[in-house]
Amino acid sequence: MANLLLTTRCVRSCPYCFAKNEMAESDPSDILSWENVIYVADFLVRSNDHHIALLGGEPTLHPQFVDMTLYLLERGFHVTVFTSGIMSDERLEQLGSYLSTFPPERIQFVCNLNNPDQTPAPKGETEKVFRFLTALGPWTTPGFNIYRTDFSLDFIFDYIARFGLQGQVRLGLSSPIANQDNLYIKKEDMKKVIDRLYGYRNRFEKLRARPSLDCGFPLCYFTDEQLGWFYRMAGPMNFGCGPAIDIKPNMDVYSCFPLSNIHKRSLFEFNSIQEVVAFYLTLHDRIRQDSPGVFEECAACIFRNEGRCAGGGVCHSIEASCP
Amino acid sequence: MRHPALVCPHVPSLLEQMNGYDIAVRVDRLEHVSRAAEDVRSAGGVLTRVILETDQPLSTVPIPEDWAGIPVALFTPGLGTYRDLSRQIQKLRDLKIHVCLPAGNSENLVSSRILASLGVTCCLVFDEREPRWAALSDLMTYAVFGPVPHAPVEPFHHIAEHYSPGAYLDWGSVYFDDPKEYLHLDSRGRAALSRRDLLSGSFIAEHISSINDPLENEGYVKGLNAWRRLFLDDHPCILCEGWKICLGRFGFNGSHKAGCSRFAADMLSEIEQYQSQRQEENPEGKTA
Amino acid sequence: MKTIIFKATDLCNSNCIYCHAVRKGDQSIKTMPLDILEEFFAKANAFLMEQPEETLKIIWHGGEPLMLGPDYFRRALEFKQTHCKDTGSRISFDMQSNLTLFSREYVDVLREMGIKSFGTSFELLPGIRGGGGKEGSDRYNRQFIEALSLLEQEGFSWGIIYVVTKPALKEPLRFFRTLANFVPSASVMFNPVTFYKDKTANVAITPEEFVDFLGGIFPEWWHHRDRYPGVDPFKSLVENILEGSDSLICVDSGKCADTHLSIGPDGMIWQCGRSSDWGLMRYGSIVDYSLSDIMNHPEKELLRKRTALLRDGECGACRFWDICHGGCPLDALAETGSVMHKSPWCWTKKGFIEKYFEPVTGIRYPCTHGG
Secondary structure, eight states, X not given: OEEEESBSOOSOOOTTOTTHHHHHHSOTTOBOOHHHHHHHHHHHHHTTOOEEEEESSSGGGSTTHHHHHHHHHHTTOEEEEEEOSOOOHXXXXXXXXXXXXXXXXXXXXXXXXXXXXXXXXXXXXXXXXXXXXXHHGGGEEEEEEEOSTTXXXXXXXXXXXXXXXXXXXXXXEOOOOTTSOOOOOOGGGHHHHHHHHHXXXXXXXXXXXXXXXXXXXXXXXXXXHHHHHHHHHHOSOOBOOOOOEEEOTTSEEESSGGGTTSSOEEGGGOSSHHHHHHHHHHHHHHHHHHSOSSSGGGGGOHHHHTTSBOSSOHHHHXXXXXO | OOOOEEEEESOHHHXXXXXXXXXXXXXXXXXXXXXXXXHHHHTTXXXXXXXXXXXXXXXXXXXXXXXXXXXXXXXXXXXXXXXXHGGGHHHHHHTTOEEEEETTSHHHHHHHHHHHHTTOOEEEEOOSSOOOHHHHHHHHHHHHHOSSOOXXXXXXXXXXXXXXXXXXXXXXXXXXXXXXXXXXXXXXXXXXXSHHHHHHTOOSBSSGGGOSSGGGOHHHHHHHTGGGHHHHTTOGGGGOTTGGGTTTTTTGGGOOOHHHHHHHHHHHHHHHHHHHHHHHHOTTOOOO | OEEEEEEOBOOOSOOOTTOSGGGSOOOSOSBOOXXXXXXXXXXXXXXXXHOTTOOEEEEEESSOGGGGOHHHHHHHHHHHHHHOTTTGGGEEEEEEOOOTTOXXXXXXXXXXXXXXXXXXXXXXXXXXXXXXXXXXXXXXXXXXXXXXXXXXXXTOEEEEEEEEOGGGGGOHHHHHHHXXXXXXXXXXXXXXXXXXXXOOTTTOOOHHHHHHHHHHHHHHHHHTXXXXXXXXXXXXHHHHHHSOOOOOOHHHHSOHHHHEEEEOTTSEEESSHHHHHHTOOEEEETTTOOHHHHHTOHHHHHHHHHHHHHHHTTTTTOTTGGGTTTSOHHHHHHHHSOTTSOOTTHHHHHHHIIIIIHHHHOOOSSOSXXX
16 A cells, blocks of 8 residues: 655644654645646556555645545545544535545545643644544544653543544554654663553453554564453554555655655656565665664564564664664 | 538427438537437437537536437536536446547646546547647646556547558547538538638538538538648648647647647657557557 | 650640750640550550560650640540550559649549559749749649649549759758658658759759758658658668668669650650650650660660679779669760769769768668668
């Protein structure tokens, strides 16, 4: 699945934002054109890939967000939209009118939620998120980015119950951006994060909500008991690392946000998404030759060598290798 | 020669005189489409197309189900919003409606690509407004080389399929503007070579019944070869690299436009490349 | 195959600046009388009876052949049918015409004669073709274009011979593009204007100028040769050089003695159209001689010897011999007073290949790959 950025503009300024680099560099007028939407759709169809994620910035800021999403649905794609849920009433109404006619199997929203107490939002933002969740709860999976060790998930469980969200919580580990400052979980704190997450197991179980771990979690920091619980709740876990393919509105392509300012290429240089993935896999392998994982022990780790753990995200490897 | 099809207004008394002719009937109201088709058929004409001209954007045209089996060319100023159109895409596709859009509006270049990629045939109509040549060129490349199957974008599809180095190519027929293929009648049955001639009152016959063999009509013969007169005028178009597939369509009436020549030359090159690739892939010209 | 340039009339409705046929001065017979026309077909039959493998291609030329009127062609067909009962299938007709007189009246008879294609000319420059001056050229071109329309409707094809004159030298590409755009099949041949003695100073060109004219076109043609497949001399040259074709036009073939004849309105037989126009190499009247006699005329023998003489002499060291053969003997005669020399125009082939063809294509003649 490729991630397509509809616009690099965003409505929020999250302290952990791993897309910050892309957002800062971008021209505010840098929004996806119809020609490029069609190009990407053709590119993915040709690659026999029928799943696309729409990202931003905030993708719903694109003036033709609804139109383009409908277009991709008409082309037969399963569409996942990553949104803050913060949008104008008019846009929300469009989403409700046009997109909610499709079943959640065709279109799904991942709403990246911030804890209102720990990451205070400007006035009115939370109400907007609520309005979004009210309108599109059944199509929405809550997402949460962990950037501090004392994070709290309680509000998410409340939202799931209150808005009828999908029973899955997408949990991201905030990552360092190469050569940039942002708040993220340092490697020495990862164990604490995992333990804290595990501490919410009763709440997950009560709601039958599945924890879905994003990339970057190292396998060795989980106890067998924790692994067993995660497996029981959400099935097999993936401790690999991408490459997630992000496509900018101008058709620049890179392998996930934290690596956006290195090894950027153009989608026009490739013939299929498989070619893009192969290119970045090779690149990641080269990076990992110098810095095999987050920890020194990663170099000799049997799980890493067997490919069951990537040794944390490659973004951490770059960060570790930086002076 | 085969008699050209007749583009007629929807006037039942006129259509009744058209027994045996190929007929494209022109209507200006949505609700007249089915009736016009029925009138042509019941008068013994062979319906080639119902031409509906509307001022409404496509997204606001409520396409009825009863157009099934009627070949419709829908001339509309634009797509409107995609979100409103999206509910009609399936119908446009199923009913095989040809959507004709003015090329002078840049938005329509994008709209054509959207429609074609969704399997809806569309046709760019070149009017007095100069198109954005670079965007048009981009669309032409998509139409000819788009790697994923899509519906035709006319006139590019027609040109790519019919161009031959040993002949000129007039693609006006894709929108009923080629006297070899279409003559235009007014409600009295007077015949003109084109829609433009019809509107300006320039007729070649007082009634179509007087034209048995068009080649015996002086006005018709002159009209067929109007483009050749550009050579007498030493018109800039006659030097153009893309002439063979343009015949002055972009630069007629002395209004030669700066970008058209580059565009036509690029188009010719791409079409040659397309045909050469096709020949390599299918040297015996086998069709699927 | 023998090609007979059949100049049944010297009359013409045009007055092209470079035309010799209309400047021959007073001649008692301007149009071939029917008895001579009939005599020709009788002689043609006798020749073909003697030569069962031979064919005759009769190119109606002039003057302007359409000045003859459709009835004249009907009579020609009748004579052919009368005299060539068993040999008629070995006689074919072509026509070189300015077409301005073409009308529906000609369609049936020309079709019956088996004519499918016309050689013709077109000129954008004023004062070169037509009745003289810009007005004359415009009128001529209008008539020409109207005739083309009719020709195409009736299913005939046509190609252009463009005679390159001095005023055209400045813009070779302009003429190439215009003509390639003008002719649907892109069947265009560029020939240099040639004169005998009277070199009309303002239109005559030199071989060097002709080579540079072709060189101004060739890179574009080479790049787009699939788009303009029928442009000569390039197409034929490529066929000769790359495909090993041995098909050569009369001036380059070294065999014109065996392949060409011309007959004038008075029944006089000449070596070729040009010799007839220039008043050179006259072989005698069709009334007095058989075609076999003519083919064995001593001057024909001289031409045959010319080829061997040049190959072993003046042209011996020339690597272009196989595609040139010393050029047109009449040009040699005009320039040196004898046909036994190479033509000054033969340099155009050598000059063009060395200066333009080889550098542009990167192909050196002769090719070593065996064509």
